[in-house]
Amino acid sequence: MRPDPLPASLSTPVVTPLMPSVVYASATPDELDLQYEGYENGYTYSREGHPNADVLAARIDRMEGGQGGVMTASGMAAVSAVLMGCLAAGDHVIGGDQLYGRSLRLMAEDLPRLGIETTLADSTDVDAIADAMRPNTKLVLIEVVSNPTLRIADLAEISALCRDMGVLLAVDNTFTTPALLKPFDHGADIVIHSVTKLLSGHSDVMAGYVCARDPDLNARLETFVVTSGMTPSPFDCWLGERGLLSFEVRLDRAQSTAARLADHLGSHPKVSRVLYPGRDDHPEAARAKALMGGQGGNMVSFVVPGGREVANAVARGAEGIAFAPTLGDVGTTLSHPASSSHRALTAEAREALGMPEGFFRVSVGLEDPDALIAVFDRALDGVPG
């Protein structure tokens, strides 16, 4: 049974149609040949590609300055596609030591099991990355702003080092987004996104994106995504595109509120430390400014001195703010690494990373800035001392 043709319309829809079809029918074997041989464009089976993924990928390509980027079912699928689609047993890969938790786990647990050697190194220090290089190093994976301590990678020097040594540089641009920084402009070979976060922006889509500058490498990544079944659903891509349409406006609002919140917390008597890449007291303030043109993003981290009771008081007191370990939503979210993303570390190890018990990370959303600041004031009022 074939679907009936759509009713004729001289006018066209202003929204991308959702196309959930898993299979696409051809008229003849000759037509299939034309598609498979690349003489004509066409879809066959949605794991191999579908219109909603291609429309969304093309939008992100334009933002990043890439070509032929590939959508994946999650940000981790995009990270996995890079590490498993580019590397072979016997290769060595270097990762930033403050990468996203699951990326760290891939490096620590899964790649070694497949015979791929891994080293984690401090990406704020090019010498640490240089020291980790081996003759069989094939790829370096970094994030420019680290989570949750918001430290800034030495992108310019790491990029130059990778170029000199013929090593691929992959940048996970989830936190920074192309509005703050375009990794291809800084010499990156591969750009990765968790589209789940700021790009789609409503916490209702899981998706990822990966694009390599070299077309041959990009084709290899795409083949790996298709073969390993990482293709996202048409509906998620459709919803992701809907969210992406407002990305720039959302980021502007969230970023300007984040800068105000950071300054407010910075002068609050109960806060001992604020980390925000747009502030002059940030440990890599000059580097942040050079890379992101004075923009600080929507993430703010801060420390309230004290133990678990103090942390509980802050989380409980921040009424109306989701205490949840994600970021980039329309609503502000608050997370506490010591009880979530970094709970596997000892208190000493967290302390060494600059993340004591009273360390919080805020992903600033779209609320009224004054109302949001008032919520934090009330939460801090509830802290003893």
Ligand SMILES: *Cc1c(COP(=O)(O)O)cnc(C)c1O
């Ligand atoms: C969330 C995140 C990921 C993983 O993305 P998912 O869509 O959750 O799989 C990867 N990198 C960074 C920096 C992230 O914040």
